[in-house]
């Protein structure tokens with residue numbers, strides 16, 4: 075028996091030491107994780123309204139008698155959703171007022187029209203959360219918007235840049251002056267995160283929970299990006315040459331800086347997002363090489379050079395689906 079109690083005691087010491095060390099480690103990690111939270115450069119909250127790109131869709135017909143919608147209260151709203159409060163199922167979602175993925179405020183005339191472009195393949199469970207969540211979020215913002223889902227239907231390598239170009243083309247045909255390029259796995263949490271374009275490109279998902287709310291690098295434009303249709307055209311959209319995961323967004327950031335446009339951001343407390351979990355996609359090993367080759371190629375490779383087959387455009391109540399085979 076004494077032998078056993080010695081072992082037991084040793085075990086106990088070890089256990090409590092382990093526990094202590096683990097706790098210390100967690101504390102250290104937490105400390106460094108929150109470090110940098112407020113570190114990125116952003117617009118001052120008071121100045122935001124001077125940067126807004128005020129433009130609605132010329133096709134939008136509204137009654138003259140309605141007053142212009144107001145946005146100050148939204149920009150100053152301090153309410154945020156907690157990511158754990160987001161339902162995993164939206165069984166009781168009411169699609170009131172939504173037609174063909176589009177919504178227009180009822181009591182006032184919106185000053186902004188926005189096309190939300192979502193590139194998509196094989197993520198049904200995320201789409202099922204994204205679509206109703208975004209409608210509930212956006213309907214409170216007094217904007218006119220429409221959600222487009224651009225689905226790559228084949229099994230070939232994922233080509234997100236090309237899909238965005240296809241979506242942008244359609245949104246421009248539908249006369250939307252502002253595009254928001256949106257990952258399907260990101261959900262905005264702050265009600266003050268007004269979904270509109272600024273006069274310069276705007277990186278919206280600056281503060282993502284998965285990255286511990288830190289902006290990982292300054293020229294990041296991936297995730298959620300708002301850009302005017304005119305600017306998108308001027309940059310010749312995305313490169314169509316990136317196949318597989320990654321690269322196209324950094325290439326796009328290069329196009330933005332080459333055209334002397336500036337990437338703007340809202341303050342962190344207006345820019346937080348939660349990321350829905352998924353498997354890491356296979357990265358494109360060629361992405362750095364293509365980026366170098368593309369350095370002087372952006373006039374020939376982009377919005378003006380897309381070759382593809384849109385197999386059909388289908389309007390659902392909650393979104394317009396553009397199905398593409400590459």
Ligand SMILES: *[C@@H]1O[C@H](CO)[C@@H](O)[C@H](O)[C@H]1NC(C)=O
Nearest residue numbers: 173174175176387388389390
């Ligand atoms: C919705 O889409 C359908 C099919 O494309 C079209 O016929 C209809 O006019 C659209 N409705 C509105 C209000 O835009």
